[in-house]
Amino acid sequence: MTDFFLYVTVVLLVFFGLSAVLFKRNLIKIVIALNILEAGVNLFFIVLAYRPEGTAPIFTLAPELEKLRMVLPTPQALILTNIVIGFATTALMLVFAVFIYRNNGTLDIRNLKGVEDHD
């Protein structure tokens, strides 16, 4: 029963993040939505790596060898890198937002200079 809720959380986070990227108008809201999308993807990997009645994959002060069940360590190693890269990407996007505000006076994506409407 536990896994069902966590997977649904992942899908809902991806849905909210993606819908806000498509439909919101403020640039900083879009950056926040991209961060929420990324948090959903990270949670998905960690839920995939989970095994019930398992312990953390660390041998220091672990339970005895007979009842040692560990969760999978490889997705955790991948997500560790992903979190830091996500922060770096967010920082760069926010610096771009600062420059866009200085050039246009507004952060509304429909009123930026040089954007053509297609409809």
Added chain:
Amino acid sequence: MISSVLFIILSAVIILTAMLSLYFRDLLASIVSYAVMSLVLTVVYFHLDAPDVAIAEAGIGAALTISIFVLTIKLTRRREE
């Protein structure tokens, strides 16, 4: 049974704060709600037996990301129009 209830409550809080973060018009409130979501996500990571990822998410998602967001909205507008 206890851990299932815990995961259900934490997941509900994550979804609620993510929705609130995209709903507020004051950008500072939106950022604070995102920080709460990151904090609850850290607790979920810890209960899924991933302490390395929990420390990284607590240090980066809950402390550093919102400080650069606050500095950015000081340089741009605070209210979403």
Added chain:
Amino acid sequence: MKLASFLSLVLITGFLFVAINKLHPVGAPLGNPDVLKDRSSAATDIINVNTMDDYYLRNSQTETGSNNVVSSIVFDYRGFDTLGEATVLFLVVTSISMLLSLLYKREDVDDYEFRKPNEFPGDVSRIISYGSYLLYPLIITFGVYLVIHGHLSPGGGFQGGAVMASGTALLLVSALITRHVHRTRRIFSFFESLGLTIFISMGFAGIGTTFLYNFLANGSLTLFGRAIPFGPNPGFLNSGGVLPVLSFAIGVEVFFGLSIILVTLFHVARHRKDME
């Protein structure tokens, strides 16, 4: 346009909901059930293991000499990905620093607020300043502990560097580094480059076998080379091979890099007086 994006959003969410019903259930038995039965299998036994994670769980302690399996994957088995990540972080710090240098003038630099440490600016109270004086060494100590014990307990280079960078954020909030910003940034950028250089040099030091080879593990006892038997143990600081050195290099690089981002953005932001 809006209708197309709404339909695609519903389609993507529908696919995701169908997909999570077909994932393998988490209630399945744990990995490979006989992974820990025979402890006398050699470290090079890659025929009888079933998955990659079973191989890592079984053999990483004797091969790399560290207790933390996730750290040994990040720095030893997949050290090349860590090099790529450190490069991406370095690149982002460089571009942010270059972009934001367009936004401030060079003259209003080092004598902006010449105040003694006992005088507080008008909007920072005494509690925040004294609390930051007390709290900042504790945060740095905790970050250094996480970096050094990366191969024994949950931690490593990235976590320790992030915790120490949040200490820099504390200093910015309490207005304790407001002078000599350009000298601060120059010192930080030197140490950040030093961290990445140490990482790459340690990678080239083991070039006899391959790049980023763990040439210190299971070697001499004086230089992180203690051999670790398989199974739970209370943790020995002397073990881990080249892992503590790489972890230290990454910790230094992440800390100073993220601090450069924060200090530069703060320096640009504090000149703006109006915020509605």
